[in-house]
Amino acid sequence: KAGVTQTPRYLIKTRGQQVTLSCSPISGHRSVSWYQQTPGQGLQFLFEYFSETQRNKGNFPGRFSGRQFSNSRSEMNVSTLELGDSALYLCASSPTGTGDYGYTFGSGTRLTVV
């Protein structure tokens, strides 16, 4: 059974640009969550999608957005990149998003903004 796939694994962008990250959940999983991980702030929740609907949203500026498609694949977009957006972005999928089956994480996308 394939795991959670995040693409690309590494990305270097220039300040002011925009970026789109992709996450393909485990087959059958309908919930996808996104996290930003930095050494100083730890794991911060960005948003969660379930069956194409945003169910929860973290405290991030509007430059951060996401969506989920009918096949449960999810994308997150960051516009007008800032140096502080450099981080590891992790995606996690779950069958139901209620915690009863746990969450499976992808290997992340390492974004560097220069």
Add this chain to the structure above:
Amino acid sequence: AQTVTQSQPEMSVQEAETVTLSCTYDTSENNYYLFWYKQPPSRQMILVIRQEAYKQQNATENRFSVNFQKAAKSFSLKISDSQLGDTAMYFCASKGGSEKLVFGKGMKLTVNP
């Protein structure tokens, strides 16, 4: 709002010894789940163990077990017979109802040969 606190930023242990990682949490949910995740240098977050709050029995997974104290809102992880491969960041997390999965700051565990 849920909060998860890991007060020990770093620990080290000798191979084959037992180590306990502490975690406290706070939630207003009646039904919730608690997790320990491991993140080795490869950066993949791996689920170590899961505890359902309504189950009084402590979860165990091979060398990993938890001490779940619901009234004290404490959820510690015990690693027995530590191995070099256990070296990683360990994160405690809580998920209640439709709330988001919330993580603690993490603890760096080093297993020394």
